[in-house]
Amino acid sequence: GVALRFGMFFADDSAHPNLIRSTAKRGVFGIPGRAAAFVSWVHIDDAAAAVVAALEAPAGLYNVAEPDPTVRGDHAAALAHAVGRKRLRLIPPKLARLGGVTLESLARSQRISSSKLTDATGWKPERSIVDAW
Numbered sequence: 001g002v003a004l005r006f007g008m009f010f011a012d013d014s015a016h017p018n019l020i021r022s023t024a025k026r027g028v029f030g031i032p033g034r035a036a037a038f039v040s041w042v043h044i045d046d047a048a049a050a051v052v053a054a055l056e057a058p059a060g061l062y063n064v065a066e067p068d069p070t071v072r073g074d075h076a077a078a079l080a081h082a083v084g085r086k087r088l089r090l091i092p093p094k095l096a097r098l099g100g101v102t103l104e105s106l107a108r109s110q111r112i113s114s115s116k117l118t119d120a121t122g123w124k125p126e127r128s129i130v131d132a133w
Helices: 015-025 044-054 072-083 093-098 101-107 115-121
Strands: 002-006 008-010 041-043 060-064
Touching: 002 044, 008 015, 008 044, 015 072, 041 044, 044 060, 044 115, 060 115, 093 101
Parallel strands: 002 060, 008 041
Antiparallel strands: none
């Protein structure tokens, strides 16, 4: 069998990125963690294409994420620019721990590579989320 593990999903008009944009307008980057910690996303169109490509993949576990995962600080800077702010405050990891297991896991550095799926099928993610903000 084939199992796919995805980065955080991103769609231009979905609730999750819209909530993050809304929070950014108030001066905060809505994903907890250190500025130097990686966050890996995958655009839903790239995720759908990965599922189709995986139909031809050999059995195994494959990661599916954007082409070049970026650190939170770079996402925060791009998003600040998009919403007309100089910078955004980051939610510190210590505060995320107060939010329990879910927020604490979001605060971790998560640099995901899709190279194994690319090598097996030729599929490549096309969208970098830091550019989509």
